[in-house]
Amino acid sequence: MLLVNVPSPTSFQQLKTVNGVTHATFRSVCQALNLLENDGHWDECINDACNTSHPIQIRALFAIILTTCSPSSPIELWEKYKSHMAEYILHQRRNENANTYLDFTAEIYNGALIRIENLCLEIANKVLTQLEMTSPNRSAATLFDGELRREQT
Known part of the structure; x- marks a missing residue:
């Protein structure tokens, strides 16, 4: 999901970073990008x-x-x-x-x-x-x- 929605990623670290904040999991990155439904x-x-x-x-x-x-x-x-x-x-x-x-x-x-x-x-x-x-x-x-x-x- 992230590879489709994050343009030209160069590393896993870059995939985990949203607006300067590095997330611990890819799931939390998806939540930060509003790619997942919330609860x-x-x-x-x-x-x-x-x-x-x-x-x-x-x-x-x-x-x-x-x-x-x-x-x-x-x-x-x-x-x-x-x-x-x-x-x-x-x-x-x-x-x-x-x-x-x-x-x-x-x-x-x-x-x-x-x-x-x-x-x-x-x-x-x-x-x-x-x-x-x-x-x-x-x-x-x-x-x-x-x-x-x-x-x-």
């Missing part, structure tokens, strides 16, 4: 789902988008909608701890990431790092669940 339609899609769907459905939609649509900034989409995707996990933790004031924590978001990664593995046999996302901390989730079970007994 606006994925943002709108997830936003609509947040207004009409349950957290498990939003996580499933996000996993489908990650595995089949290759969004340009999946981490930005995660950061924007992670509370919606983790909402039911928070609800479960509040019930388990009998604490209605419990708020989102890193462990709750990690739980949502684990569920999303599990879906991505089912859909495309890919972990989140292969989809340009941060990997969930599975050992922390196991540790957290163990501590929670000990407190409940």
Whole structure:
């Protein structure tokens, strides 16, 4: 795509430079040149789902988008909608701890990431790092669940 749209490139370094800014990847160069679609339609899609769907459905939609649509900034989409995707996990933790004031924590978001990664593995046999996302901390989730079970007994 770049070779067709950048006139007379003489090096890979030149291909990665747009308006004096050298980009780390060819994909970011394509984005800077507006050769790729942005994530606006994925943002709108997830936003609509947040207004009409349950957290498990939003996580499933996000996993489908990650595995089949290759969004340009999946981490930005995660950061924007992670509370919606983790909402039911928070609800479960509040019930388990009998604490209605419990708020989102890193462990709750990690739980949502684990569920999303599990879906991505089912859909495309890919972990989140292969989809340009941060990997969930599975050992922390196991540790957290163990501590929670000990407190409940």
